[in-house]
Amino acid sequence: MAQALRDLLWGWPTLALILSAGFYFSYETCFFQVRKTFCWLQSALGSRERKGSGVSQFQALTAALAGSIGTGNIVGVAAAIAVGGPGALFWMWASSILGMMTVFMENYLCARYKTSGGRGTGALRYIEKAGRFGGKLALVYAAGCCLSSLGMGNMVQMHAFSTACQELGAPVWAVGALAGAMLFFVARGGLGFAVKITEKLVPAMTLLFMGASLVVLWVFRANLPQAFGSIWEGAFSLRAGAGGTAGMLLAMRTGVSRGVFTNEAGLGSSAFAYEEVEGRSPIELGYMGIFQVFLDTLVMCTVTGLCILCCPAPGLTGTQMTFYPYEQAMGSWGRWAVSLCTVLFALATAVAWCCYGRSGLFYLTKGRGRTPFALASAGAAVLGCLLPLELVFQLGDAFNGLMAIPNVLALFIAAPKALDNLK
Numbered sequence: 001m002a003q004a005l006r007d008l009l010w011g012w013p014t015l016a017l018i019l020s021a022g023f024y025f026s027y028e029t030c031f032f033q034v035r036k037t038f039c040w041l042q043s044a045l046g047s048r049e050r051k052g053s054g055v056s057q058f059q060a061l062t063a064a065l066a067g068s069i070g071t072g073n074i075v076g077v078a079a080a081i082a083v084g085g086p087g088a089l090f091w092m093w094a095s096s097i098l099g100m101m102t103v104f105m106e107n108y109l110c111a112r113y114k115t116s117g118g119r120g121t122g123a124l125r126y127i128e129k130a131g132r133f134g135g136k137l138a139l140v141y142a143a144g145c146c147l148s149s150l151g152m153g154n155m156v157q158m159h160a161f162s163t164a165c166q167e168l169g170a171p172v173w174a175v176g177a178l179a180g181a182m183l184f185f186v187a188r189g190g191l192g193f194a195v196k197i198t199e200k201l202v203p204a205m206t207l208l209f210m211g212a213s214l215v216v217l218w219v220f221r222a223n224l225p226q227a228f229g230s231i232w233e234g235a236f237s238l239r240a241g242a243g244g245t246a247g248m249l250l251a252m253r254t255g256v257s258r259g260v261f262t263n264e265a266g267l268g269s270s271a272f273a274y275e276e277v278e279g280r281s282p283i284e285l286g287y288m289g290i291f292q293v294f295l296d297t298l299v300m301c302t303v304t305g306l307c308i309l310c311c312p313a314p315g316l317t318g319t320q321m322t323f324y325p326y327e328q329a330m331g332s333w334g335r336w337a338v339s340l341c342t343v344l345f346a347l348a349t350a351v352a353w354c355c356y357g358r359s360g361l362f363y364l365t366k367g368r369g370r371t372p373f374a375l376a377s378a379g380a381a382v383l384g385c386l387l388p389l390e391l392v393f394q395l396g397d398a399f400n401g402l403m404a405i406p407n408v409l410a411l412f413i414a415a416p417k418a419l420d421n422l423k
Contacts, residue, residue: 006394011400016258018266021408022098025105026266033100033197035292044291057196057277060121062202063355064196064273066348069206072262076159076237076322077304085228087234089305091255092262096297099265102411103289106423110271111282111412119358119366121275123223123268123407130410135405141268142363144402146373148267150380152396154183157346157353158384161394163319164342167335169195176385180378182347187354187374194351201351206300210316212304212326212337220310227309257397260404262301263293267400270405272356279310283422288321350381358417 026033033040044061061097070131080088109126120128120138156177165175186194217224234251260266270292274285304322313324319342326334361373384392 003394006401008398009405010072010397011102012253014401015253015260015403017264017408018102018260018404019095019098019256021102021105021266021411022048022095022102024412025101025415026098026157026362028415029101032411032422033097036287040287040290042293042355044292056226056354057280057284057288059292060277061292062198062272063195063352064270064288064292064296064341065202065206066198066352068264068270068292069202069300069345069348071306072258073296073300073345074322074338075156075319076258076262077301078259078308078317078319081305081308082317082321084232084251086230086305086309087232087236087251087274088255088258089231089309091252092250092297092301092305095256095259095303096263096293099260099263100290100293102265102408103263103270103293104286105411105418106268106271106288106407107274107287108282109320109364109411109418110274111280111285112418120363122272122356123410124359124363125271126414127268127406127410129211130413133184134410137410138363141403141406142360142400145269145360146357146364148216148396148399148403149353149360150376151392151399153357154350154377154380154382155387155392157394158348158381159387160319161344161346161350162385164339164346167323167339168226176382179186179350179385183350183354183381184374184378186351187358187377188370194355197351198348201344201348205341205348206295208337208344209300209341212330216325216329216334217303218309220325223310224306227306230309231305247375258303259297260400263297265293266408267403269319269353269356269380269403270287272359273352275359309393387409389392 012129015419016089042286077092079087080092084091106123110122113125113129124138124142127141128134158176161179163174186197235255266288270289274280274288277285292400307325308322310327311328313321317326323335323338325339328334330337357377
């Protein structure tokens with residue numbers, strides 16, 4: 001059932017729709033994300049010093065990064081390589097370059113529609129204004145957002161959280177109870193509470209993960225040319241997987257799917273993180289979206305993938321496939337470091353997505369249901385710790401499709417006027 005639902009909502013048509021949006025926005029702006037690299041890098045790296053009232057730009061950036069830099073950067077990359085081969089990493093890169101402009105447009109449109117009225121927040125602002133069917137698209141999106149926060153944003157993350165905590169010696173029952181209690185309070189507290197966590201957590205976990213990964217790449221640096229060669233060959237070779245061309249398509253589908261899973265381009269989720277930022281132009285908030293995808297996929301997923309390819313794990317899958325090169329390079333310290341990173345990544349993503357899902361629920365219920373949603377988040381966290389990984393991923397992908405389809409359709413409807421303003 002879960003597999004059939006994923007195939008329906010997260011199959012090739014949905015992935016093609018997301019990619020076409022990224023290509024359209026990139027083409028119409030002459031690849032704005034490449035031409036304006038210095039601008040968005042400068043805006044993102046200088047965001048800590050620029051405060052506004054309410055949630056600061058830096059806090060919003062860390063919340064958006066928390067939502068996207070999750071276990072997809074560890075478990076998702078390993079799953080992509082295991083299913084689609086090394087070539088899947090290339091298609092993650094391709095989808096992320098196009099996805100930069102998709103997230104840019106999501107943040108840009110959200111900021112432009114902020115004063116236009118309506119009861120939606122985040123991506124719901126521009127979706128409900130998307131022509132005569134905008135209201136219905138917004139309802140579907142809000143339901144998908146709420147479900148996806150419980151699926152991909154909670155259960156998937158908590159499954160990895162549980163696995164990593166067990167590696168650190170914690171019993172599964174204690175991990176499930178801790179995760180459920182933690183997300184109950186986060187879901188009740190909302191974004192203002194969440195950013196106080198993410199602004200401390202995201203920089204620390206990113207530095208820890210990058211430091212450990214660079215050690216692995218240095219130890220196995222002799223294998224780097226072979227790793228890059230396998231990525232290129234796997235992306236285009238007719239032998240890339242079972243069935244010739246079908247194998248190449250498998251690498252493409254897996255890479256694109258896992259790429260969107262980790263950077264969230266096309267889901268509209270990052271727009272919720274910037275909802276309470278004031279005193280910043282739509283262009284500046286769009287820059288934050290480009291940087292989010294860049295750091296998440298082009299930097300962190302690439303580093304993870306290269307670590308796996310430089311030190312292949314014989315007979316291992318999933319999280320263990322990622323743990324192996326760190327353990328080989330640094331011994332037990334490496335396994336401890338990547339386990340801790342997994343715990344922090346899962347925690348950060350679950351915190352951010354609790355806030356996104358609550359916004360979707362409030363749209364459907366006109367602001368009611370805070371406590372029931374907090375209880376549902378706690379229950380999903382416990383289930384995520386106990387259910388098998390494959391089932392958890394299938395549910396997460398299916399719920400993502402409920403968000404992506406109405407969001408991308410709304411982006412296409414709103415795009416012409418927005419692109420004219422950009423030009």
